[in-house]
Structures are given as structure tokens and as C-alpha cells.
Amino acid sequence: MAVESVGAQQPARVAFYNDPKFRSIAYQVVLCVLVVLVVYAATTNALDNLQRAHVASGFGFWNQAAGFDISQTLIEYSASVSTYGTAFWVGLLNTLLVAVLGIVLATILGFTIGISRLSKNWLLAKTATGYVETVRNIPVLLQLLFWYNAVLKALPDIRDSHKFFGSFLNNRGLFVPEPLAQRGFGWVEIVFLLGIAGAIAFHLWARKRQMATGQQAPVATVSLALVIGLPLVVFFAFGMPLHFDMPQVGRFNITGGLALQPEFVALLLGLSVYTAAFIAEVVRAGILAVSHGQTEAAYSLGMKPGPTLRLIIIPQAMRVIVPPLTSQYLNLTKNSSLAVAIGYPDLVQVFTGTVLNQTGQALEVVAITMLVYLSISLFTSLVMNIYNSRVKLVER
Amino acid sequence: MTMSEGELAVAELHFVRKQTLEQQPPPTSMSGPVAWVRENLFSSPFNIVLTLLIALLALWVIPDLLRFVFFDAVWTGTDRNACLESVQHRPIGACWPFVWERLPYFIYGSYPIPERWRVDVFFALLAIGVTWLLWLNAPRRDLGVVYSFVALPILSYILLHGFAMIGLPVVDTVYWGGVLVTIVVASVGIACSLPIGILLALGRRSDMPTVKLFSVVFIEFVRGVPLITVLFMASVMLPLFVPEELSPNKLLRALIGIALFASAYMAEVVRAGLAAIPKGQFEGAMAVGLGYWQMMRLIILPQALKITIPNIVNTFIGMFKDTSLVFIVGIFDLLRTIEVSRIDPKWATPVTSTTGYLVAALFYLVFCYGMSRYARMTEARLSKADRR
Numbered sequence: 067m068a069v070e071s072v073g074a075q076q077p078a079r080v081a082f083y084n085d086p087k088f089r090s091i092a093y094q095v096v097l098c099v100l101v102v103l104v105v106y107a108a109t110t111n112a113l114d115n116l117q118r119a120h121v122a123s124g125f126g127f128w129n130q131a132a133g134f135d136i137s138q139t140l141i142e143y144s145a146s147v148s149t150y151g152t153a154f155w156v157g158l159l160n161t162l163l164v165a166v167l168g169i170v171l172a173t174i175l176g177f178t179i180g181i182s183r184l185s186k187n188w189l190l191a192k193t194a195t196g197y198v199e200t201v202r203n204i205p206v207l208l209q210l211l212f213w214y215n216a217v218l219k220a221l222p223d224i225r226d227s228h229k230f231f232g233s234f235l236n237n238r239g240l241f242v243p244e245p246l247a248q249r250g251f252g253w254v255e256i257v258f259l260l261g262i263a264g265a266i267a268f269h270l271w272a273r274k275r276q277m278a279t280g281q282q283a284p285v286a287t288v289s290l291a292l293v294i295g296l297p298l299v300v301f302f303a304f305g306m307p308l309h310f311d312m313p314q315v316g317r318f319n320i321t322g323g324l325a326l327q328p329e330f331v332a333l334l335l336g337l338s339v340y341t342a343a344f345i346a347e348v349v350r351a352g353i354l355a356v357s358h359g360q361t362e363a364a365y366s367l368g369m370k371p372g373p374t375l376r377l378i379i380i381p382q383a384m385r386v387i388v389p390p391l392t393s394q395y396l397n398l399t400k401n402s403s404l405a406v407a408i409g410y411p412d413l414v415q416v417f418t419g420t421v422l423n424q425t426g427q428a429l430e431v432v433a434i435t436m437l438v439y440l441s442i443s444l445f446t447s448l449v450m451n452i453y454n455s456r457v458k459l460v461e462r
Numbered sequence: 463m464t465m466s467e468g469e470l471a472v473a474e475l476h477f478v479r480k481q482t483l484e485q486q487p488p489p490t491s492m493s494g495p496v497a498w499v500r501e502n503l504f505s506s507p508f509n510i511v512l513t514l515l516i517a518l519l520a521l522w523v524i525p526d527l528l529r530f531v532f533f534d535a536v537w538t539g540t541d542r543n544a545c546l547e548s549v550q551h552r553p554i555g556a557c558w559p560f561v562w563e564r565l566p567y568f569i570y571g572s573y574p575i576p577e578r579w580r581v582d583v584f585f586a587l588l589a590i591g592v593t594w595l596l597w598l599n600a601p602r603r604d605l606g607v608v609y610s611f612v613a614l615p616i617l618s619y620i621l622l623h624g625f626a627m628i629g630l631p632v633v634d635t636v637y638w639g640g641v642l643v644t645i646v647v648a649s650v651g652i653a654c655s656l657p658i659g660i661l662l663a664l665g666r667r668s669d670m671p672t673v674k675l676f677s678v679v680f681i682e683f684v685r686g687v688p689l690i691t692v693l694f695m696a697s698v699m700l701p702l703f704v705p706e707e708l709s710p711n712k713l714l715r716a717l718i719g720i721a722l723f724a725s726a727y728m729a730e731v732v733r734a735g736l737a738a739i740p741k742g743q744f745e746g747a748m749a750v751g752l753g754y755w756q757m758m759r760l761i762i763l764p765q766a767l768k769i770t771i772p773n774i775v776n777t778f779i780g781m782f783k784d785t786s787l788v789f790i791v792g793i794f795d796l797l798r799t800i801e802v803s804r805i806d807p808k809w810a811t812p813v814t815s816t817t818g819y820l821v822a823a824l825f826y827l828v829f830c831y832g833m834s835r836y837a838r839m840t841e842a843r844l845s846k847a848d849r850r
Binding site: 094098101116118185205219406407418428 | 690801
């Protein structure tokens with residue numbers, strides 16, 4: 067009775083508001099309308115508020131004279147002539163400077179500590195663990211303030227500065243000998259660049275040959291000779307065309323040499339120490355991620371510990387290490403914006419601080435700042451995606 | 463004869479021990495403290511050098527540290543003279559009387575003194591909520607969720623801000639400060655980031671293209687910029703976007719900034735959890751006729767959140783540390799109260815800054831380390847459940 071009606075059943079009729087397709091479209095329309103409404107309300111409010119406050123809008127301020135001084139400039143800048151646009155570039159370059167140096171220092175420190183945590187030496191492993199646990203759990207802002215106010219500002223004044231290797235450390239900053247290139251140093255630079263190119267070419271050739279024949283080439287030795295040895299030879303051949311401008315202690319000031327401001331030193335130190343703790347964890351996790359069987363298998367094939375590390379462990383660990391490592395580099399770059407707390411003239415301090423206060427154009431200034439950081443982040447993740455797809459595990 | 467004698471001799475020589483000998487201790491070179499030291503500290507020339515170097519470093523740092531914190535520290539006093547080397551004529555370590563005197567300021571900020579009991583009650587209520595949620599064997603944890611996410615925010619607002627109708631005078635947020643603000647900012651960030659983050663994570667995995675687009679744009683945008691710029695945006699741009707009469711106060715602006723920032727990071731953590739759930743779980747839920755929200759609420763999210771608890775707690779730790787950044791947009795959090803106090807002429811000495819920072823560091827260290835221990839404990843417990 068009931069059985070025969072089963073086959074003849076019509077497809078179930080669903081009310082249109084229960085149809086998943088309809089629902090999905092309806093949700094999306096509602097969401098779009100909401101977003102448009104919010105954006106519309108925000109824009110009209112912003113225009114309204116800006117008009118009431120008599121704040122100019124648009125990017126006309128970019129070419130106006132800035133009229134304020136910046137304590138550290140990598141490019142030509144003077145308060146009276148330079149524009150807000152130049153101030154922006156000064157700030158951006160300062161940010162990039164501290165970020166690049168910070169990344170180098172944090173990587174060296176982080177890899178050392180990460181490997182130390184895995185050391186068989188109990189004392190070393192525990193010290194490294196203590197470092198990581200302490201540094202990771204204290205806000206980076208607090209660490210920056212500590213380095214700046216409690217360490218660098220508490221240093222003796224110029225007359226009692228600490229002296230080492232011809233450098234002076236006091237509460238005005240770190241003064242180091244400044245290398246000045248003399249005639250003929252250009253050749254050293256050219257040979258250095260050629261050496262790098264040569265090393266890359268040799269590496270590619272060696273790799274190709276190893277893939278084809280299995281023969282290994284002494285890549286490290288040859289690269290070292292090309293990049294360091296050859297320029298050194300040229301350097302001595304030209305009679306050491308490098309002169310160091312030594313800092314001299316005067317009565318009230320230090321003349322000559324390269325002056326690193328305490329703000330810069332504090333920021334660099336604080337960011338490197340903080341990020342190194344995170345990099346150490348990344349490195350440790352990466353090394354632990356390579357199973358011990360890989361080492362044993364390499365040994366059983368008759369490989370020595372050195373090549374095992376270089377050819378088996380590190381390539382596999384790097385696959386795990388590099389993505390989180392890049393995000394730590396990005397974090398360091400983003401954290402460099404904390405410079406504003408200790409007065410280092412980075413992008414945020416110069417642009418979102420002084421320029422914003424002088425022009426009052428919050429909308430444009432904050433938008434430009436965000437755009438800069440956003441492009442750095444997006445560019446890095448683009449490079450990262452390419453890298454990831456290249457080193458991805460190729461499975462059958 | 464001789465042969466049988468010989469046999470007898472052999473039989474007598476043949477010796478079988480009847481009792482087992484007592485086990486001998488392993489050679490001292492293989493166990494005990496000496497072996498441990500040799501194995502762990504002096505196993506190779508390189509290790510010997512390392513050990514000696516670290517020992518030297520410790521000898522250099524630890525005595526100085528102990529001297530600063532304890533032996534040379536000043537324990538009593540009424541003003542900066544107690545902590546000045548030129549007045550006391552001895553090396554001076556940490557200046558603890560500064561901390562004793564400023565402790566109420568570090569905790570409550572400028573909250574009116576007769577009303578400070580309200581802050582204490584808030585801390586107690588918060589502690590109950592946190593314990594209820596974190597203690598995995600606590601009874602009725604579902605009620606705990608309702609208490610923490612619904613009752614507690616309302617109660618806290620009434621308590622801290624004031625409600626004239628029940629006789630609690632209103633305390634404007636400009637008087638809030640110190641640990642109170644740090645805790646309020648962190649709890650609001652945590653309480654908002656979880657639900658918003660879950661929604662964003664679901665949005666990012668949604669089949670609806672516009673929902674997905676908006677989620678991705680929001681998450682990637684917020685994660686791509688520093689927190690400082692988000693806070694700047696919240697504090698200088700937000701007032702532009704809303705009508706003048708609705709303009710939020712300073713603390714609320716910072717809270718909005720922190721909540722948005724935290725949500726984007728939480729969304730990525732939750733998304734990783736969702737990605738780890740096998741497809742069969744989704745299909746199974748759909749096969750038994752559950753709708754999208756039922757499926758998420760009853761099947762997917764409980765599993766996804768469970769495996770992400772350690773990562774969620776790690777995000778909380780990051781957020782707790784990041785709350786210190788509200789200092790830069792002019793909120794009186796713990797760090798700011800310390801910054802203000804350390805340059806107060808009454809206490810300003812060469813050691814005051816270091817003492818103040820030490821206190822702040824200890825505060826953050828205790829909270830963050832506690833949270834990370836909790837994350838590790840939960841992780842161990844969860845992995846126990848997976849092992850069969």
C-alpha cells in the first residue's frame with residue numbers, strides 16, 4: 067500500500083525561505099547592505115566632523131614644508147626646507163634600518179639560543195630555557211623602556227664614558243669608529259660583488275653536477291674564498307684603502323666617529339632580545355620536528371655527522387622553521403613602531419606622531435602608515451607563499 | 463681408584479650458589495652525582511668550556527642581581543633621600559619604599575579612595591569567573607560560561623562605572639588606572655575576541671563569497687599592521703566616523719581597538735582548529751540532518767576549540783602583554799602609572815626606574831608564565847584523552 071507510492075513520490079517541495087541557495091543569497095545581500103550602510107554613515111560623519119573642525123583633507127600637505135627637526139636622518143633633511151613627504155621617507159628609512167639590523171641580530175641570537183636549548187650540556191640548556199621563559203613573558207614595550215630609561219639613560223655622562231676598542235659608551239649614545247673609504251676602496255666593493263655573483267654561480271653549477279653525477283663540490287670553502295678572501299686580497303693589494311675616523315672626547319661633546327643614538331641602540335637591543343626568544347622556540351621546534359630516524363638512517367648509509375646535519379637535518383628543519391621565522395621577522399618590523407614610546411624617529415613617531423599633530427589630518431596620515439605596514443606584510447607573505455610552494459614536500 | 467678420586471674432586475669443586483647475591487651498586491662512573499656531572503656538564507672539551515663560561519657568567523650576574531634586589535636594597539624610608547647614594551653614603555640597590563608607597567596607585571590608578579572596595583569586589587568576581595572556566599573539573603561549567611560572558615560584564619560595568627540608582631556614585635573612566643585598567647583591557651579583549659574570532663573564522667571558511675571576502679580582508683588587514691596603528695586609528699579616526707554626540711571616551715576607544723585586533727588573531731587560531739577537523743565530522747553531522755549552526759555548535763566547534771586551547775591561551779598571553787601598548791594612546795595602565803611615578807620628584811633617584819620596571823616585569827611574568835603553564839597542563843591532559 068504505502069510501498070507503491072514511494073517510487074511515484076514527487077521531489078519534496080521546500081518553502082523558498084528554506085532553500086539553501088536562496089538563503090545564501092539573502093544573507094550575502096543583507097551583509098553587503100549593512101557594510102555599505104556603515105561605510106556611508108562613517109563617510110558622511112567624517113566629512114561632517116572634518117568640516118566642523120576646519121581640517122583640510124586630501125594629500126596637499128605632502129609638499130608643504132615640515133618645519134620640525136628629526137634627530138636621525140639617513141637622507142638629506144632639514145627642518146626649514148624639507149617637506150612632510152621627505153619626513154615620511156626619513157621615518158620609513160629609519161624603520162627599515164632598525165628592522166633589518168634587528169632581524170640580523172635576532173636571528174643570530176635566536177638560533178644560538180634555540181640550539182643551546184637542545185644542548186646536552188645541562189647548564190647551557192637550562193640557561194637558554196630561563197632566557198626564553200623570562201623574555202617571552204614580559205611585554206616588549208616594558209623591555210624597551212627598561213633598556214632606554216634604566217640602562218642607557220643611567221650610563222655615565224661624557225667625561226666618564228665607558229671606553230672599549232676605541233669606542234665610547236655614555237648617556238648620549240654609542241660612539242664607534244667610522245670606517246671611511248679612500249681611493250681604491252671602490253675596487254674592493256666591486257670585487258666583493260663579483261665574488262657574491264661567482265659564489266652563486268658556483269653553487270648552482272655544483273648543485274647541477276651533484277644532481278647529475280652525485281659528486282659533491284666544496285661549495286662552502288669556494289664561496290668563502292670568493293666572497294671574503296678575494297676582496298681581502300684586493301684590499302691589501304691597494305694598500306688598505308680604509309681609514310677609521312676615531313671618536314675624540316672633547317670637553318662637552320664627542321667629535322668624529324659614528325654616533326649611534328641611545329634611542330636607536332635601545333630599540334635595536336630591545337627588539338632583538340625580545341624576538342630572539344621567539345626565534346629560539348621556532349628553531350627548537352623545527353629541529354625537534356625532524357624525526358631521529360632520519361639521523362639514524364643517514365648514519366647507517368655511512369654519512370658523517372657533519373654532512374648528515376647539512377644535507378639531511380637542516381634542509382628538513384628549514385621547511386618547518388622558515389614560515390614561522392618570517393612571521394617573527396614581520397612581528398619585529400611591526401614592533402619597531404614602539405619606537406614612539408622612547409622617541410626614536412621611525413615612521414610612526416615622525417609621521418603618525420609629529421606630522422599628524424601638525425597637520426591634524428588623521429585620516430590620511432593613519433591610512434598611509436597602515437598602508438606601508440600592510441604592503442610590507444603582504445609582500446613578505448607573497449614571497450613566503452612562493453617559498454612554501456617550492457620547498458613543499460613532494461609526495462607520490 | 464685414582465679416577466674415582468678425580469671424579470670426586472670435580473664433584474666437590476662443582477659449585478652452585480644457593481642464594482642470590484645482593485645486587486652491587488653500579489660503578490661510580492656510571493651513576494650518582496659524579497657521573498651526572500660528567501655526563502651533563504663535562505662530556506667533551508667543548509662542553510667543559512661551555513660550562514665554565516656559563517659558570518663565569520653566573521658568577522658575574524647573580525651576585526650583582528642579589529645585591530640589587532636584597533642586600534643593598536632600601537627597605538624603609540619616606541622619600542627619595544632614603545634611596546640616594548649621596549645621602550646614604552653606601553651603594554644603593556632597589557628602592558622598595560617607593561613601591562610600598564605607590565602600590566595603591568599602581569593597582570587602582572586615581573580611582574577615588576572611598577570607592578576602591580568596588581575594584582576589590584570586581585577582582586574577586588573576576589577571579590571566581592576565571593577559576594570556574596579554567597578549572598576543568600569544576601561543577602556546572604556551562605553556568606560558568608553564562609556567568610563569565612553575560613553576568614560578569616554587566617556586574618563589572620555597574621560596579622566599576624557606577625550606577626546612581628542603587629547608590630554607587632559614577633566614577634569616570636579617566637580616573638581608572640594601574641592594574642585595574644590592564645585587567646579590564648585584557649578581559650574585554652579576551653571576552654570579545656573569542657566570539658568575534660569564531661565568527662570571523664567561520665566566515666573565512668564559508669561558501670558564501672562575500673562573507674568570505676569581508677572576513678579575509680578584515681583579518682589580513684588587521685594582522686598586517688602594528689597594534690599601535692590600530693590603536694591610533696581607534697583613538698584619532700573613530701571619533702571622526704561617529705556623530706559628535708556619540709563619540710566614545712578614550713578608554714572605550716582603546717578597548718575597541720584592542721578587541722578588533724585580538725579578534726583577527728583569534729580568528730586565525732580558530733581557523734587552524736577548524737581545518738584540523740576531518741571532513742567526515744561535517745558530513746556525519748549533515749547526514750543526521752543538523753543545520754549549519756547546529757552542526758557547528760554541537761559537533762564541530764567543541765572539537766575544534768578543544769584542540770586549539772593551547773593556542774588560544776597563547777594568544778591570550780600575547781594579548782595580555784599587548785595591553786601595555788594602550789599606554790601610548792594615553793591610557794593609565796600599569797606601565798603608565800609606573801612611568802608617571804618613577805619621574806615624580808618625590809622619589810626620582812637613579813634606582814627608581816629600575817625598581818619600578820622590576821615590579822611591572824614581575825607582574826607580567828607571573829601572569830603570563832601562569833597562563834603558559836596552564837596551556838601546557840591542558841595540552842598534556844588533552845593528549846591523555848587521545849591516547850588509547
